[in-house]
Amino acid sequence: MSNPKLHIESMVLHSGHTPDSQTLSRAVPIYQTSSYVFKDTQHAADLFALRDTSGFIYTRIGNPTTDVLERRLAAIHGGTAAICTASGMSAIFYTVAAITGAGQNIVSGSNLYGGTHVLFENTLKRFGIEVRFVDSSNPAKVEAAIDAKTRMVFTESIGNPKCNVDDIKALADAAHRHQIPFVVDNTVSPPPIFNPFDHGADIAVYSLTKIIGGHGNSIGGAVVEAGGFDWAKAGKFPEITAPDPSYHGLNFWEALCTLEGTPCTAFCVKLRTGLMRDIGAALGPMNSFLILQGLETLPLRATAHCENARKVAAFLEKHPFVKWVNFAGLTSHPDYARSQKYFPMGPSAVFGFGLRGGLEAGKKFIESVKLCSHLANILDARTLVIHPATTTHSQLPPAEQLKAGVEPEMVRISVGIEHADDIIADLGQALKAAHQ
Numbered sequence: 001m002s003n004p005k006l007h008i009e010s011m012v013l014h015s016g017h018t019p020d021s022q023t024l025s026r027a028v029p030i031y032q033t034s035s036y037v038f039k040d041t042q043h044a045a046d047l048f049a050l051r052d053t054s055g056f057i058y059t060r061i062g063n064p065t066t067d068v069l070e071r072r073l074a075a076i077h078g079g080t081a082a083i084c085t086a087s088g089m090s091a092i093f094y095t096v097a098a099i100t101g102a103g104q105n106i107v108s109g110s111n112l113y114g115g116t117h118v119l120f121e122n123t124l125k126r127f128g129i130e131v132r133f134v135d136s137s138n139p140a141k142v143e144a145a146i147d148a149k150t151r152m153v154f155t156e157s158i159g160n161p162k163c164n165v166d167d168i169k170a171l172a173d174a175a176h177r178h179q180i181p182f183v184v185d186n187t188v189s190p191p192p193i194f195n196p197f198d199h200g201a202d203i204a205v206y207s208l209t210k211i212i213g214g215h216g217n218s219i220g221g222a223v224v225e226a227g228g229f230d231w232a233k234a235g236k237f238p239e240i241t242a243p244d245p246s247y248h249g250l251n252f253w254e255a256l257c258t259l260e261g262t263p264c265t266a267f268c269v270k271l272r273t274g275l276m277r278d279i280g281a282a283l284g285p286m287n288s289f290l291i292l293q294g295l296e297t298l299p300l301r302a303t304a305h306c307e308n309a310r311k312v313a314a315f316l317e318k319h320p321f322v323k324w325v326n327f328a329g330l331t332s333h334p335d336y337a338r339s340q341k342y343f344p345m346g347p348s349a350v351f352g353f354g355l356r357g358g359l360e361a362g363k364k365f366i367e368s369v370k371l372c373s374h375l376a377n378i379l380d381a382r383t384l385v386i387h388p389a390t391t392t393h394s395q396l397p398p399a400e401q402l403k404a405g406v407e408p409e410m411v412r413i414s415v416g417i418e419h420a421d422d423i424i425a426d427l428g429q430a431l432k433a434a435h436q
């Protein structure tokens, strides 16, 4: 799948793809097809029974363009497998639903993207899954919330919009002491910014809509598997380690993880042959292609985003009309030391800042930007701004908003890769306008 000697700059261009023998196309082709012809009945039977995993059956469960994206994502993490989904939200839902059922719970950091918070707080509850929200800056509290019915610990690598950085390794250790996997939503800081598998995470989930796609043109998600988690040890995951009645009695653990020298891909194969088969939030081939175009320049763009974020945060921190800046790359941020440890390139490029003049100044500022775009997305190549209290976090009551770090005067910025001086000039004129 990948040459382990390649650097990430080379993997994003080459891993998972060799020109096919018929066309020799250098770019990854868009396989815009729903289904694939079987060579004969034995070939068909082998594909369905997973005896042959090199072919395709139906695009809901696998597609050659998406397959390259999946292999490339696994390669840049040093993981064993990945599965792409139609959105980041479906990646998160599938990850939880694959191994958690009614009457069970997961323990999650409380500082989450608003959409994930709503899914966890409301939708999962309707299916009998409890989410225990805990301040993830305190690993002891996270561990105390785990009980015999807990099936995973979940958090985000960098909280949005507080820009908090937790002790990722301590959270992984807490989960592993209870033989449950540690899942990280690493949407804002994919490799080369941060690889959660280097710090004990078992599964990484992504919205590919953000910095991986990078150009604001497609929605997508992914689940990446590290491959080292022992699903059998505690007997807590029959979905993976017992015969699956919905898949002719296959035991995914025995079939995919117990052969010496075989990388364990049980979680992703289970997702593909289970929830993806049954519910089908598959990524379309065209979106896979567009996201691959973004992935090919991810290391370059990641460097530019991080450098610009540092410059913009420094400018804002010194500005007289700015009350506070929540960027973990600033020495004033409470998580600065941890951010230096986990994010040597910088803690990505999304953070909040508070304006003097409260809510009204916030609104005026947003209406005055010219180069920056006012929209509900992050980590597009362009610089983006939004007022979370009235938009992304508006479904939360005010007290919950404050808990998530959303104050009325707060603006969230996602610093793009334009020239830093141009971004700073635009922010400067909008700050001035907000104060007039």
Ligand SMILES: Cc1ncc(COP(=O)(O)O)c(C=O)c1O
Pocket: 087, 088, 089, 090, 113, 115, 116, 156, 160, 185, 187, 188, 206, 207, 208, 209, 219, 220, 221, 377, 378
């Ligand atoms: C951290 C994080 N996770 C997940 C999502 C959801 O991703 P999508 O919009 O692709 O469904 C988002 C979207 O903003 C996000 O910021």
